[in-house]
Every structure is written in C-alpha cells, then in structure tokens.
Amino acid sequence: MEAILAAAANIFEPSTLLVLMIGTVVGLFVGALPGLSSTMGVALCIPITFGMDPANALVLLGAIYTSSVFGGSITAILLRTPGTDASIATTFDGYPMAQRGEGAQAIGMALVASLVGGVFSVFVLLFVAPPLSRLALLFGPQEYVYLTIFGMISILGVSGGNPTKAFISAAFGLLLATVGFDLFTGYPRLTFGQDELFEGVPLLPALIGIFSVSQAISLCTGEADIGAGNMIKTKGRTLPAWSVIRRCGRTLFKSSLIGSAIGILPGAGTSVAAFISYDEARRRSKTPEAFGKGEIEGVAAPEAANNAVTGGSLVPALTLGIPGNAVTAVFIGGLTIHGLVPGPRLFTDHAEIVYTLIFSLFLANLAFAALGLFAAPWVARVVKVPSAVLGPTIIVFSIIGSYALRNSLFDVWLVLGFGVLGYFMERWRIPGAPLVIALVLGPILETNLRRSLQISGGDWMIFFTSPLSYAIMALIVLTLAYPVFARRQKNRREANES
C-alpha cells in the first residue's frame, strides 16, 4: 500500500509529468508515421532513458507505447495510411467516414475508444499483475521452462506467414542467446574471441538493429516510402455525441475485453486484437452490411481493442519476464538496462517503480486523448516528411543509441549488422519478432532447463511432477490444437454455407 501511495505521489512530480508529455507526443508522431512502429519507437528511445531514474524511464517508454498505438489511427482515418499494423482495421470504416466529411467524428470515436480500451487495460494490469506475480513466486524452474516454451509456441502460431520461417527465426534467436560465458561453467561459447561478446549478444543493439535500422534502410532505399495520398480535411465537432458513445458502449466494452485478453496471452498483438474485435462487432451488429462503408462502430471496435492490448501485454512481461510480443520484448530490454529484472520479484523489490509505471499509463491515455483532440490534423501532416530524410536520421539515432549503452564501437557495428540482417529477413519474409523474443527468453529457458536437470540429477521426469507444470502443459496443448480446431470449424462452416 505504501508503494502505491508513493507511486501516486511520484506520478504528479513535475519531472515525471514532463517525461510523460514528451513520451506521449513522441508516441503520437511515431505511431502516425507509416514505417515506424511502436516497437521501433520504444527501442529507439531506450538509450535516451540512460540518464533518467528508472521510474521516469519506464514512464517515457510506457507513454510512447500507449500513444503510438493511437497515433497510427489518425493517418489511417485521414489518409487511409495506417501508421502501424494496429490501425489497419481502422481504415475499413474510418477512411470512408472521412470521405463522407465525418473525419473529425471518426477521429473522435477513435480517441474515445482508444481511451476506453487503454484505461480498461491499465485496470487489468493493476488488478491482474500483482496476484499473478504472487502466484509466479510459486513457480519453480520446471514451470519456467514450460512458460518459455508456451511463449515461444504462441508467438510462432500467430507470427503470420510461413511457420517454418518463424521457427527458424526463433531457433536462431535462441542460438544467439547462448553466445557468451556459460553461466554454469564459465566456458565462453560462440564468442569467436571477441571480448565484447563474453557477456552475450547485447539485447539493445539487437533490438534497435532488427526493428529500427532495418526499417530505416527500407526507408533509405525507397522501399518503404511513406508518401501518402491527399489528406482529407476535418471539420465539425470531434467528440462523438453521448448517444453515439452509448450505442457503441457494448462494442467498446467487448473490444476492450478482447484486447486485454489477447494482450495477456503471448503471441498475438495489437493488429490481431483489432481484427478480431472488428469481426466480432460486425457479426453482432444489427447492420453488418454498413461495416466497411463508414460505420462508426467499425472504428470503435479496433481502436478499443488495439489500445487494450497495451496494458494486458505488460502483465506477463512484468510479472513473469515473458514478453508476449515484440514491443514488450523491447520493454524488457528497457527494464534490464536500469537493473530491473522482470519477474515476480519486481512487484515486491521495486513496487514503487512498477506502480508509477501503471499509474503513468492512466495519465498517458488521458494525455494522448487530450492531445489527439486538438492536434490530430497536425500529427497527420508528419507523413509529409520525406523517407530519404527520415531514414538516415533514424540510422544516426540508432548508432548513437547503441554506442551510448557501454561506449562501445563494437555495438555500433553490431547494430548495423543486425540492421542488415533484419532488412534481409524482412525481404525473405522471415519474421524478426520471434528472433528478438527468443533472445529474451533464451537465457530464461536454458537456465531453468539446466537448473531443473541439476536438481533432479539429470532425471527428465522432473518436468512431469507438479500440478502447475501440468496446467501450463495443458495451455501448450491447447495452443497447438487451436489452429487445427479453428481450421475444421471454418471448413465445416464453409461446407454448411455452400
């Protein structure tokens, strides 16, 4: 309780509020710029947090994460150019609304929905994370082995595209995670005589390289041109009428619930939540035929869901140290450079910092809503920045950011190497997220696997002894069985329809 009160006081410190506002503005622009993702925004800003105290650092990263998800919807509505994947579903009805001259109302609904979804997810984080962290204190090494396997399988299942390539990406990440001194024996592994690799592949250059530099290279070469069409001008009242909000109330609540649940589960992210909620809203609507033609509920559903993912996705990241998606993997990178080890002890050892983050997410939701209300048309103009200016600037930011970690030129080359690797992975349609998540999960998996076997004297039956292990095992089986089940259901439905 003391920690909660101290955090509540912290959040209103002028420096914290300033950091929060900066993070919100940066997030809005990062989100609005097609080609820049929430993950990239958070990754690029981690080096900026070096000199900050840990609480403010997390407030900055949290604000960028939260507001960038909303920022993408502004350009999705006004330009039919979703700033991030999370806003693709918003274009379906947001842009037709804007074409009809209701762009301001569409942005207003996106604002309200994002605010509702975001605040709902913060409540989920506030009330689910602490009990989960207490439960996680009961986890032994074998449960952590299952948890990391569960996380990896979920990520592979929903990473999209070719599952073999997602598997290769994850396996490569797990292999890279073994680079450096073996924690149990002290043997250097896969370091090729490089002193800088003795402590392992540093997470930050890998994150920045895969998510930022690779995208910046695409911008520089003109492949990811952000040049968008003509922006539709907004006019009229922005905030939707109370009767409209009431009509969408059920959709807002259901989408927030879907988004938070999807956020908690590893694998799926903001875009999956937005699509599922959009589909659900259309199926339950009395006028499903209006969807896709400028139905305001079609804006409310994906926007509530994608922002509801933010708080939910931080639940497993903060309580278990298991990132559910790429942006929370980056978030974990941000925590570790400030000496904070994500996991159940975070809520006991650094409760004040964690609650400051949670409360700041409330304020970040309010801040982006307030800013978005007045600044949306100006934020949308950011897409006019030429790719050839944005690309090299991001590369310079990435280089100085990775250098600042430990004043090492080796890390500069590492970030460029990962950038080129990430660029080719994208071209070859090998997803980068499993690699980065595997880099975070690899040490957890190896340490707990070997610790379990040490405890049992090499007996693998230790993995089949505790009820908690069986529970997580059941989740793994369900995750593996779900795609088969879903495919059968779909085939059956199609057969019935035909």
Add this chain to the structure above:
Amino acid sequence: MKRDTWVAVAVMAIAAFAAWDVYDLKRGAAFFPLLMSAALFLGGAVLFVASLRRPAPAADAAPEGSDTEEAKSIWVPLLEVVVLTAVFAVAMPWIGFYPATFLYLAVFFALRSELSRLTGLAVAVAMTVLIFVIFSLLLAVPTPVGPLAAYL
C-alpha cells in the same frame, strides 16, 4: 536454385558451424547450444525440402521465395546506403560523432533525396544540431570525439 533454397542452405550451414564450434565444451556447456543448433538445422532442412517441392514460379508472377521477385532487386540503392553508413561508422571515431553525422546526412541527402543541395545542407545542419541538443546537452550521452576532431 530458388531464393528460399539458398536461405535454407545458409541456415543449415550456420547451425552446423555453431554445433561444430561448441560440441567439445565440457560439463554441459554445449548441451543447450547443440540443442538449438539441431532445431535451427531442422528448420533449415524443412525449408529446403519445401522450397524444392514448390513449383517454379511463372515468369510474370513473383510469389514468396522466388527468384523473379529478387530480380526486381534494389541492390544498387541498398549498397549505397550500406556503404555510406559503414563509412560513417568508420569515420565517427576519427573525426568525431557530430562532424561525421553532418557529413553523413549531407552526402546522403545529396545522393539519395530530392532535396536541393542548399536545402539538403540546411536539413543536415538542423538535424545535427537537434541530435546534439538531445544527446549532448539534454541527456549528456558521451559521443566519440576522435583525434582529428582535436584539430578542428
């Protein structure tokens, strides 16, 4: 060979090399890297077989993993970007981070943007100043200074 076939061969080669590098480590240190090498090799092998079984693409189509898609490559601009950035990284510890940043951006804008020479220079100066204000003045992040910078 199709692009995916090459990718699969490269993946299997990386896995085999990693396994070779760690296999003689004692006391369990090799266990996990070997396991992951095996997983990576398996993934490469599955991709290899799948790429061979996939029918050759039509000349006008460019499906995933095909050579025709690669034919529309952007190797020249990519090489320009990579070489310019590599020169920037090499120059940075010699001439200092901020002079290198200015030169990198100015040359980049001149070569790869549609900005006029003067606008490009002005944007390069503005960006360098902005980066200096953020990283050196506000955040006090140490940057490479370099021996040549002492003479500037």
